[in-house]
Amino acid sequence: xxxxxxxxxxxxxxxxxxxxxxxxxxxxxxxxxxxxxxxxxxxxxxxxxxxxxxxxxxxxxxxxxxxxxxxxxxxxxxxxxxxxxxxxxxxxxxxxxxxxxxxxxxxxxxxxxxxxxxxxxxxxxxxxxxxxxxxxxxxxxxxxxxxxxxxxxxxxxxxxxxxxxxxxxxxxxxxxxxxxxxxxxxxxxxxxxxxxxxxxxxxxxxxxxxxxxxxxxxxxxxxxxxxxxxxxxxxxxxxxxxxxxxxxxxxxxxxxxxxxxxxxxxxxxxxxxxxxxxxxxxxxxxxxxxxxxxxxxxxxxxxxxxxxxxxxxxxxxxxxxxxxxxxxxxxxxxxxxxxxxxxxxxxxxxxxxxxxxxxxxxxxxxxxxxxxxxxxxxxxxxxxxxxxxxxxxxxxxxxxxxxxxxxxxxxxxxxxxxxxxxxxxxxxxxxxx
Numbered sequence: 001x002x003x004x005x006x007x008x009x010x011x012x013x014x015x016x017x018x019x020x021x022x023x024x025x026x027x028x029x030x031x032x033x034x035x036x037x038x039x040x041x042x043x044x045x046x047x048x049x050x051x052x053x054x055x056x057x058x059x060x061x062x063x064x065x066x067x068x069x070x071x072x073x074x075x076x077x078x079x080x081x082x083x084x085x086x087x088x089x090x091x092x093x094x095x096x097x098x099x100x101x102x103x104x105x106x107x108x109x110x111x112x113x114x115x116x117x118x119x120x121x122x123x124x125x126x127x128x129x130x131x132x133x134x135x136x137x138x139x140x141x142x143x144x145x146x147x148x149x150x151x152x153x154x155x156x157x158x159x160x161x162x163x164x165x166x167x168x169x170x171x172x173x174x175x176x177x178x179x180x181x182x183x184x185x186x187x188x189x190x191x192x193x194x195x196x197x198x199x200x201x202x203x204x205x206x207x208x209x210x211x212x213x214x215x216x217x218x219x220x221x222x223x224x225x226x227x228x229x230x231x232x233x234x235x236x237x238x239x240x241x242x243x244x245x246x247x248x249x250x251x252x253x254x255x256x257x258x259x260x261x262x263x264x265x266x267x268x269x270x271x272x273x274x275x276x277x278x279x280x281x282x283x284x285x286x287x288x289x290x291x292x293x294x295x296x297x298x299x300x301x302x303x304x305x306x307x308x309x310x311x312x313x314x315x316x317x318x319x320x321x322x323x324x325x326x327x328x329x330x331x332x333x334x335x336x337x338x339x340x341x342x343x344x345x346x347x348x349x350x351x352x353x354x355x356x357x358x359x360x361x362x363x364x365x366x367x368x369x370x371x372x373x374x375x376x377x378x379x380x381x382x383x384x385x386x387x388x389x390x391x392x393x394x395x396x397x398x399x400x401x402x403x404x405x406x407x408x409x410x411x412x413x414x415x416x417x418x419x420x421x422x423x424x425x426x427x428x429x430x431x432x433x
Contacts, residue, residue: 004079006056008044012037016064019114022216035246037182043094052084064218066113067175069099070106096174114216119203120169121162125260129155156205159260163198176222183243190224198225202257220248223261234272237265242283255290265357273357289431291366301352306374307337340371342385364393369425391418
């Protein structure tokens with residue numbers, strides 16, 4: 001029986017297909033091969049197994065911009081049994097019904113879409129990256145933001161804000177939503193009937209070698225956002241889903257997408273704050289890192305927080321120890337004298353939290369990280385004040401669970417949690433660069 005069972009994650013191969021002209025103009029390092037999903041259990045069941053085939057290959061291709069889809073199911077042998085899984089029928093329940101099965105027709109569609117497809121919605125952010133083929137430059141270069149966008153060695157990326165009312169976007173979303181199932185554990189399709197959803201979609205923008213004034217767009221990833229009422233007359237925007245496709249991962253694109261959403265929130269007077277729904281560990285690290293960098297680069301906040309001007313050189317923040325010295329090129333250490341020194345000035349913190357539009361728990365965590373980085377942990381009084389401040393937050397956040405414990409057990413649990421949180425803060429501070 002095992003010979004007829006296939007791992008659905010290995011069998012399903014995904015690929016982003018560009019027009020022939022665009023593919024030929026890319027360097028070898030710049031061509032994107034196929035990639036596999038992280039999860040397929042929402043489609044093929046908890047075991048992620050497909051029964052009834054030998055050498056099964058499921059080829060699901062997407063036009064890199066329009067996301068028009070092509071599906072092919074091939075195999076060496078297939079059991080003629082009622083228990084054999086119908087792969088195409090199963091997968092077709094999760095993708096739009098206009099997917100193609102003729103390869104030539106699909107490739108023709110890719111060529112047509114290359115020059116006709118344009119992102120919908122409002123452009124809210126753009127940035128540049130050096131082309132992988134450019135000499136002396138790599139993905140995520142520190143100088144990427146200053147690159148000349150007109151150069152052939154530079155790639156532009158653009159983020160568009162959109163919603164259901166944007167013409168054509170509802171149909172486009174039906175093509176891209178599959179990536180939520182395949183790359184977010186526990187991810188599910190959102191309800192189109194809920195008409196208040198908003199989206200931020202990230203595209204790679206390329207110039208054609210044969211026609212430099214003609215741009216082609218290629219899907220990179222997206223985030224779904226949901227607004228909630230916030231008393232008395234604003235909304236709270238919740239980041240619900242967030243995905244960057246594998247060919248673009250580890251290139252700083254997740255940070256760019258997140259920061260574009262945050263800046264959009266700050267720019268909208270009707271939005272009170274940005275929240276995140278049940279963040280995965282990797283996304284929580286991304287959020288913490290970028291929020292910390294934002295605070296470190298805010299001169300007024302840092303000066304008021306620590307009582308003296310503090311500079312952030314963009315280097316690695318690491319090596320936080322008893323001597324209270326920063327890593328080379330990072331934040332200059334000064335003796336904490338300002339509003340943030342524990343016990344922190346709560347009224348001052350709340351004013352800044354509202355101005356920065358950061359959710360309460362996230363802002364409290366960020367403040368705790370900054371205090372830990374700045375303070376002299378060899379000073380017992382400062383360390384005690386810090387421990388009490390963190391424990392107060394932990395107690396409030398976990399009140400229902402802790403209230404059921406005996407006093408001694410509760411104290412032990414709070415101390416254990418505090419030490420774990422402090423250790424994790426050191427890990428996160430080491431990510432900031």
